[in-house]
Amino acid sequence: MTTFAHLSDLHLGAFRDPALRAELLARFVAATDLILSAKVDFVIIAGDLFQVNIPEIATVTEVARQLRRLQDAKIRTYIIYGSHDYSPNHASMVDVLAGAGLYQKVVEGEFTTEEGGEPLLRLRPFRDVPTGVTLVGMSGRKTTLERRYFEHLDLPALEQLPGPKVFVFHSGITELRPVGIPESESVPSSLFPKGFDYYAGGHVHQRGVHGLHGAPMVYPGPLLGYDFRDLEAGALQPRGFYLVEIDQGRATPRFVPVPGRDTVVVRQDAEGLSAEAAAGALRAQLEATQVADRIVLVHVAGQLASGRTSDIPWLALQQQLRERGAFAVYVSRSQLRSTIVGRVSIGRSDSSHIEERVLAEYLDGPDPPAPTFRGDAGVSLARQLLEPLCAELQPGEAVAEGEDRKIEAAYQLLVSARDGAAGSPPQQRTLGDQETDSPHAGDEAGGEEE
Amino acid sequence: MxxxxxxxxxxxxxxxxxxxxxxxxxxxxxxxxxxxxxxxxxxxxxxxxxxxxxxxxxxxxxxxxxxxxxxxxxxxxxxxxxxxxxxxxxxxxxxxxxxxxxxxxxxxxxxxxxxxxxxxxxxxxxxxxxxxxxxxxxxxxxxxxQPAHPVFLGYLRSGSRTIPQVRVAIDGVDMFTHHVLVPATTGRGKSNLMKVMLWSTLGKDYCGLLVLDPHDEYYGREGHGLKDHPDAPESLVYYSPDPPRGSPALRINLRRIRPDHLRGIVPMTEAQGQAAWTLWHHHRDAWLAALLLGQEEEFSQLDIGGATIGALRRKLRLALGVRTNEGQVVSRNEVFTTEGGDSTLSDIVEHLQNGRKVIVDTSRLSDSAELLIGSIVAGEVFRNYQGFKAAGRLRAMPVISFVIEEAPRVLGGGSEEPNIFGTIAREGRKFRIGLVAITQLCSLIPREIMANLNTKVILGNEMAAEREAIISSASQDLTRDSQLIAGLDRGEAIVSSVFTKFAIPIQVPFFDELVAQELLHRPPKRPPAFLG
Incomplete structure (x- = not known):
C-alpha cells in the first residue's frame, strides 16, 4: 500500500500583513508536522506553492527548511507550477528549489506532429521508484492557458501507462465549475486521460472530493489562501490536505485538517445608511465580537445614503481591534459605494490634455482607487500606464503574448511607483504574478486595508 | 442571393x-x-x-x-x-x-x-x-x-438543373427571428440541409443557435460535421453525455431544475403540480432530491398524499433518467446528477447570448429530458431578452434561435399546458428570438403557429395532408405546386419566405462535399511550444 499527502494552493508569501503571512507559514509548518507523523511515502503539491514566482527570501527560507525536513525523513516531494508561481522561462523559485533537489517537478513534455496529423503533446511520466507509482503532471498557467496543452495531450499514451498512476494538475474542471467562473477558464473532463488511480488537483480553492473517469479527483484547497474570500471560506470550513492511500489500484483520500488561528467574520450592511451611521453600526458589531488572537474579517457592503466611504474611520476601527488583541484585521469594502460622484468637466479638445484632466479630476474625486494614484504623481502614473496598456500587437505576436507583454510592462510601472513611494525594497514579481487568476466563484477581489 | x-x-x-x-x-x-x-x-x-x-x-x-x-x-x-x-x-x-x-x-x-x-x-x-x-x-x-447576414440554403435550381453560380441565402437576422419550418419526410435531406444552414452561421456572432440533436448527427462525432468548420473552436460548443475530447460533458445538476421548468414538458395533475411547488417552498433547490429521497412521514407533514408522491416520482424518474440507491440519486445517463453540472445551463445561455452555436446531443435522453433542457435554456434566454428590451439593449444582442426536431411535440395543439416554445412561436419575434421547427408532420402544428413560421424550406413530401398544411400557410401562393413538392428529389427544396420575392427552388449541396472543399484548403496546424 502506498500513502501520500496531497496539498495545493499554499500561496506561501501571500498577504501584505506580516501577521497573516506568518500565520500562513505556521500552517505550512503544521502541515509538514502532520505529514511527517503520518509517515507517508511522498507528497504531491499540485501547484501554487508560492503566491508569486519570486517570493520574498524569508518565505523561501522557511519553505526550504520544511521541505528539507521531509527530505530528511525520506519523503519525496513532487510538484507542478500553479497559475501564481508559474514562469514560462523557468524563472520561478519553484525551479530554484527543484534545482536544489528539495523536490522533483513532474512536468515535462514535447510536441510531436505526424504527417498531416494534429500536433500531439507527449507528457513524460515520472516514477516514484520505491512505491512504483507513476506521476504525470500538467502545470497551471495564468487564465488557464494550459487548456491549449490539454487539447493536444496524447491521451492514449498516458492511458497505456502502467498503474498505479497519479495525474497532477492545476486547473478547474468545466463540469464541476460553480456558476460565475468563465467556462474558458476551465478544462473539460474529456481532455483528461482516463485510467489514472487518482487525480491530484489544484487551483480550485473549494475543497472537495469528486469523481473523474471512475477515480477520485480531489481539490485540497488552501491552508489559508491569499485573499479575503479565502479567509472567509476558511472561517466556515476547516483547511488542510488529503492523505491518500492507494491499495490494489484503489485510491482512498482522507482529509486531514491543519490547525490554525480562528477566524471571525463581521458583516455590516451599509445600504441606505449615512457614513456616520454605518460607522456606528459597525463599531457596535465589532465591540460585541470576541477578537482576541483571532483573524478578524470585516466586510462592509451597500450604497451609503450620504457621506463618503472615506468618512468611515477605517484606520481607527482597525486600531481598536488590534488593541483588543486581534491577531490580524482584514477589511473588505470593495462593495461599499458612495452616492457622491465627482463630475468631470473639461474645456479643451486636445486629447492629451483631456486625458490628463479626466484622470486628475477622477483621481481627486471621492473614491480614489489607491494611494499610489493620488496627486500629480498619480496622474502621471495613470497616464504612463495607458501607454503600454493601449499598445498594439507587435508583428507576429500572438494575442496572449501581447497581453502578457502589456501586463508585464504595466506591472513594472506599478512596482516602480510603489517602491519609489514607499522607499522600501521591491518585492519581485514577474509575469504570472497577477492575482487576477482567481479560483473563486464569481467573487471580486476583496480589498485589503492596513 | x-x-x-x-x-x-x-x-x-x-x-x-x-x-x-x-x-x-x-x-x-x-x-x-x-x-x-x-x-x-x-x-x-x-x-x-x-x-x-x-x-x-x-x-x-x-x-x-x-x-x-x-x-x-x-x-x-x-x-x-x-x-x-x-x-x-x-x-x-x-x-x-x-x-x-x-x-x-x-x-x-x-x-x-x-x-x-x-x-x-x-x-x-x-x-x-x-x-x-x-x-x-x-x-x-x-x-x-445579398443579405447582410446570409444564411446559405443552397444553389438556385431550375427543374432538376442546378445553377451553382447563384447561391440562395436569406438574411439570418430576419429569418431566425421570424421562425423557420423545415417540413420533410425521412430521407429527403433534412439533416443535410440543416448542416448546410448551420455551417454558414458558424463564425458569425449575429446569431446564437441551440440545436437539440436527438440523432447526434450535426457535430460530426463520426465523419464530417460542424466540428470541421474553421471557426468551430470559437463558435461551436458541443455537449454530450459522452463527449469527444475537448467538449464538455452534458451534466445538469438537479438543483438547477425548478417545478416551473417542467410546465408543458412533463404532464402533471393539479395535485402533482401542487406537491412539486410545496416541496420547492420547503427545500428550494434541493426539492428534487427531497422528492426522490424523502420519507413518507415528511410528505405527510407537508400534507402531500403518498399516491401523489409515488406518481410524481415515477414521472420524474422516467423523464430525467434517474433512480435512487442507498439514499443517493443515481443518474442512468449521467446527465441529471447531484454532483457538478451547476453551470451547464447558464453556460449554454451565455454561449447563445455571445452568438455561439450550441449542439446538445440528446440521443440518450428521453423526449421529456431533451425538451426540459431546451425549455430551461429557452425560458432563461426569453427572460433575459425581455430585460434587454426593457433596458434598450436588445438591438446589441445576437438573435437567438432554437432548433427543434419533431416540433409538434412542443408546438402541437395537444398539450394542455403552454410551454416556452409556443410562447416563442407567438411572441419571440419581439425579443429577437425564434424557432427552427423540423418535422415530418406539420399538419399537427396549429395553423396560427404555422402562419408564424415565416420561412419554410420545403423538402420532398409524399403525404398530401402534409403538403396541404405547408401550402396553405406558405408565404407565396403554392397552390399549384403540390405535385412539385411531392416530386422533389433528395436535396431539392423550395424556399418560401416572406423574405424572398418568390418561392425559390434550390438544390442543397451535399454537406460532405462542402466540408471536403473546406478541408482541402486548410493549412496544417503548427504545434505551440510547451512551456511546462
Whole structure:
C-alpha cells in the first residue's frame, strides 16, 4: 500500500500583513508536522506553492527548511507550477528549489506532429521508484492557458501507462465549475486521460472530493489562501490536505485538517445608511465580537445614503481591534459605494490634455482607487500606464503574448511607483504574478486595508 | 442571393429560345415547348421584353401536358400504323404536329435602368402573345440582393438543373427571428440541409443557435460535421453525455431544475403540480432530491398524499433518467446528477447570448429530458431578452434561435399546458428570438403557429395532408405546386419566405462535399511550444 499527502494552493508569501503571512507559514509548518507523523511515502503539491514566482527570501527560507525536513525523513516531494508561481522561462523559485533537489517537478513534455496529423503533446511520466507509482503532471498557467496543452495531450499514451498512476494538475474542471467562473477558464473532463488511480488537483480553492473517469479527483484547497474570500471560506470550513492511500489500484483520500488561528467574520450592511451611521453600526458589531488572537474579517457592503466611504474611520476601527488583541484585521469594502460622484468637466479638445484632466479630476474625486494614484504623481502614473496598456500587437505576436507583454510592462510601472513611494525594497514579481487568476466563484477581489 | 455572376443582360438570341407563349391567363400562362428542348416541372424561364431591353419576366413551370394538331382519332390511327404496320404514319411534320405544352406562372418582373440599377416587382401584367422564352441565366437574378447576414440554403435550381453560380441565402437576422419550418419526410435531406444552414452561421456572432440533436448527427462525432468548420473552436460548443475530447460533458445538476421548468414538458395533475411547488417552498433547490429521497412521514407533514408522491416520482424518474440507491440519486445517463453540472445551463445561455452555436446531443435522453433542457435554456434566454428590451439593449444582442426536431411535440395543439416554445412561436419575434421547427408532420402544428413560421424550406413530401398544411400557410401562393413538392428529389427544396420575392427552388449541396472543399484548403496546424 502506498500513502501520500496531497496539498495545493499554499500561496506561501501571500498577504501584505506580516501577521497573516506568518500565520500562513505556521500552517505550512503544521502541515509538514502532520505529514511527517503520518509517515507517508511522498507528497504531491499540485501547484501554487508560492503566491508569486519570486517570493520574498524569508518565505523561501522557511519553505526550504520544511521541505528539507521531509527530505530528511525520506519523503519525496513532487510538484507542478500553479497559475501564481508559474514562469514560462523557468524563472520561478519553484525551479530554484527543484534545482536544489528539495523536490522533483513532474512536468515535462514535447510536441510531436505526424504527417498531416494534429500536433500531439507527449507528457513524460515520472516514477516514484520505491512505491512504483507513476506521476504525470500538467502545470497551471495564468487564465488557464494550459487548456491549449490539454487539447493536444496524447491521451492514449498516458492511458497505456502502467498503474498505479497519479495525474497532477492545476486547473478547474468545466463540469464541476460553480456558476460565475468563465467556462474558458476551465478544462473539460474529456481532455483528461482516463485510467489514472487518482487525480491530484489544484487551483480550485473549494475543497472537495469528486469523481473523474471512475477515480477520485480531489481539490485540497488552501491552508489559508491569499485573499479575503479565502479567509472567509476558511472561517466556515476547516483547511488542510488529503492523505491518500492507494491499495490494489484503489485510491482512498482522507482529509486531514491543519490547525490554525480562528477566524471571525463581521458583516455590516451599509445600504441606505449615512457614513456616520454605518460607522456606528459597525463599531457596535465589532465591540460585541470576541477578537482576541483571532483573524478578524470585516466586510462592509451597500450604497451609503450620504457621506463618503472615506468618512468611515477605517484606520481607527482597525486600531481598536488590534488593541483588543486581534491577531490580524482584514477589511473588505470593495462593495461599499458612495452616492457622491465627482463630475468631470473639461474645456479643451486636445486629447492629451483631456486625458490628463479626466484622470486628475477622477483621481481627486471621492473614491480614489489607491494611494499610489493620488496627486500629480498619480496622474502621471495613470497616464504612463495607458501607454503600454493601449499598445498594439507587435508583428507576429500572438494575442496572449501581447497581453502578457502589456501586463508585464504595466506591472513594472506599478512596482516602480510603489517602491519609489514607499522607499522600501521591491518585492519581485514577474509575469504570472497577477492575482487576477482567481479560483473563486464569481467573487471580486476583496480589498485589503492596513 | 449574391450577384456573383456574369453581367449578361442581353435579350434572348434565337438559339436560346426554348418556348413561346401561346395563351392562358394571369397565373397560368400556356407555353409551347420548342422541338428538341426539354422543359421540366419547376424550370425557371425568362421572357425578355423586345420593346424594352431592360425589362424581363421570370416564370416557372408548374404543369406539363401534350398538345397536338391532330384530333384524338387521328392520333390513335397514327399510333396504330406505327405499332402494327411499322409505318411512319405522319400526316404533318412531326415537330409541328405534336409538342409539349407547359403551364407557367409569372414570378417576377425585372427592370434594369440605363445606369445598371435594377429592381424587381410582382407581375401584374401578361407578357405579350408569342413572346419567346429562354432558360434563366445566373445574371437574371443579380437583381436579388445579398443579405447582410446570409444564411446559405443552397444553389438556385431550375427543374432538376442546378445553377451553382447563384447561391440562395436569406438574411439570418430576419429569418431566425421570424421562425423557420423545415417540413420533410425521412430521407429527403433534412439533416443535410440543416448542416448546410448551420455551417454558414458558424463564425458569425449575429446569431446564437441551440440545436437539440436527438440523432447526434450535426457535430460530426463520426465523419464530417460542424466540428470541421474553421471557426468551430470559437463558435461551436458541443455537449454530450459522452463527449469527444475537448467538449464538455452534458451534466445538469438537479438543483438547477425548478417545478416551473417542467410546465408543458412533463404532464402533471393539479395535485402533482401542487406537491412539486410545496416541496420547492420547503427545500428550494434541493426539492428534487427531497422528492426522490424523502420519507413518507415528511410528505405527510407537508400534507402531500403518498399516491401523489409515488406518481410524481415515477414521472420524474422516467423523464430525467434517474433512480435512487442507498439514499443517493443515481443518474442512468449521467446527465441529471447531484454532483457538478451547476453551470451547464447558464453556460449554454451565455454561449447563445455571445452568438455561439450550441449542439446538445440528446440521443440518450428521453423526449421529456431533451425538451426540459431546451425549455430551461429557452425560458432563461426569453427572460433575459425581455430585460434587454426593457433596458434598450436588445438591438446589441445576437438573435437567438432554437432548433427543434419533431416540433409538434412542443408546438402541437395537444398539450394542455403552454410551454416556452409556443410562447416563442407567438411572441419571440419581439425579443429577437425564434424557432427552427423540423418535422415530418406539420399538419399537427396549429395553423396560427404555422402562419408564424415565416420561412419554410420545403423538402420532398409524399403525404398530401402534409403538403396541404405547408401550402396553405406558405408565404407565396403554392397552390399549384403540390405535385412539385411531392416530386422533389433528395436535396431539392423550395424556399418560401416572406423574405424572398418568390418561392425559390434550390438544390442543397451535399454537406460532405462542402466540408471536403473546406478541408482541402486548410493549412496544417503548427504545434505551440510547451512551456511546462
Amino acid at each position: 449574391p450577384p456573383t455572376v456574369s453581367q449578361d443582360h442581353s435579350p434572348a438570341s434565337r438559339l436560346e429560345v426554348i418556348a413561346q407563349i401561346i395563351g392562358g391567363e394571369h397565373g397560368q400562362i400556356l407555353i409551347r415547348q420548342k422541338a428538341g428542348e426539354r422543359i421540366e416541372l419547376g424550370d425557371l424561364l425568362v421572357a425578355d421584353d423586345p420593346t424594352d431591353p431592360g425589362s424581363s419576366m421570370l416564370l416557372q413551370v408548374h404543369n406539363l401536358r401534350y398538345g397536338s394538331q391532330e384530333n384524338d382519332l387521328n392520333l390513335q390511327l397514327m399510333s396504330g400504323m406505327q405499332l402494327e404496320l411499322h409505318e411512319g404514319g405522319d400526316f404533318l411534320e412531326p415537330q409541328l404536329r405534336s409538342y409539349v405544352l407547359a403551364e407557367v406562372t409569372s414570378l417576377l418582373v425585372i427592370e434594369r435602368g440605363a445606369q445598371g440599377h435594377s429592381r424587381s416587382r410582382r407581375p401584374k401584367h401578361l407578357p405579350s402573345f408569342f413572346r419567346d422564352l429562354r432558360r434563366v441565366r445566373p445574371s437574371d437574378l443579380d437583381v436579388l440582393t
